[in-house]
Amino acid sequence: MSLVKKARQELGYSLELAATKIGISAGYLSQIETGKRQISSERALLIANVYNVQLEDIFTATRYGRKETSNVLDTQKTGGD
Structure with a gap:
């Protein structure tokens, strides 16, 4: 059973x-x-707030935020801020 389902x-x-x-x-x-x-x-943060738990308690970083991670990697490749 997933941690998200268990929290719910x-x-x-x-x-x-x-x-x-x-x-x-x-x-x-x-x-x-x-x-x-x-x-x-x-x-993910909204779900954690509704369930009254910490984000890290029910989600791993690979379950959310891939777009944000990609943006960081793109910035590092181009040397931009």
């Missing part, structure tokens, strides 16, 4: 209720919980 269940939230609180569909949240979807760091 510990609150007693159904998939539908949690998705409504986060502002996404239940299907999309299910895909996040099963690892079928990568999400932005902003959405």
